[in-house]
Amino acid sequence: MSQVELENAELKKPECTRVEATKPLLTAARSTPSLAEELEAEHVRGKVGALVMGARRAQHKGQKEEARKLLQQAFSIDANDCGALELLGDLFMEDGEQEKALKIFERGLKFHPKYSAFEQKIALCHVDLDEMRRDRDRRAQILEQGGIEKWQLLSTSRAFTLSALLPGAGQAYVGQSERGLSFLGAAIGTFLCWSLPLYFGLKGARGDGAKSLGDGFSAALGNMNSLGVLWFWGTLAGWIAIYAYAAFDAMAQAEKVNDLRKQGWEVFED
Numbered sequence: 001m002s003q004v005e006l007e008n009a010e011l012k013k014p015e016c017t018r019v020e021a022t023k024p025l026l027t028a029a030r031s032t033p034s035l036a037e038e039l040e041a042e043h044v045r046g047k048v049g050a051l052v053m054g055a056r057r058a059q060h061k062g063q064k065e066e067a068r069k070l071l072q073q074a075f076s077i078d079a080n081d082c083g084a085l086e087l088l089g090d091l092f093m094e095d096g097e098q099e100k101a102l103k104i105f106e107r108g109l110k111f112h113p114k115y116s117a118f119e120q121k122i123a124l125c126h127v128d129l130d131e132m133r134r135d136r137d138r139r140a141q142i143l144e145q146g147g148i149e150k151w152q153l154l155s156t157s158r159a160f161t162l163s164a165l166l167p168g169a170g171q172a173y174v175g176q177s178e179r180g181l182s183f184l185g186a187a188i189g190t191f192l193c194w195s196l197p198l199y200f201g202l203k204g205a206r207g208d209g210a211k212s213l214g215d216g217f218s219a220a221l222g223n224m225n226s227l228g229v230l231w232f233w234g235t236l237a238g239w240i241a242i243y244a245y246a247a248f249d250a251m252a253q254a255e256k257v258n259d260l261r262k263q264g265w266e267v268f269e270d
Contacts, residue, residue: 052083098125171250
């Protein structure tokens, strides 16, 4: 039985609860089934239940094709089994096929009206379908108004400027907050590495009678040993490099995001 046959299988079975999902059709006139019929019904229930359970285990492992094969076997025994219908609808929802899932859940509710899960999943399908319709309408309207450039593309110049002013700000604008925090932390760390020695050096130079900032800067460096001077210039250069790298990185990340968004829209437009 193919997938289409699964969806359009003839509705043959009587109304049943989840517990009675696989109970065979009994003649209405026979109010008391025989022992043989009860044993046969129990056998059918167990066989279908085992197939559905196996299909659900396959679904949890991500083996959707195996799950569908087991459901085909279950439907060949009972075309309206409650558990099989529910699982088939779940598989359709996982694949984003809400319309097919809705038909399956509606079929399940028709034959198992006391099983409330069908009502809940029908409602979820309607919510998903409404969101999809609104999204299609919104995209169509945006395309009519000039395309995605006016709506969803990021400004690369803005990303560059933000990170040039404060490392990491451009990354946050792009939506990469963790990346932005890394740049900000590096910038703060390197700033402290060169600014604190300079601060204390200027403070000491002022005490020594330096009259201007230039004199104080020269005196502060003069009071440092060769390793201290190397440390100062090295960390200062690193601080400047972080600012520059953060700015260009923010611009590059914005371009990447824009490319991905354009690809998504191209798929939609096709």
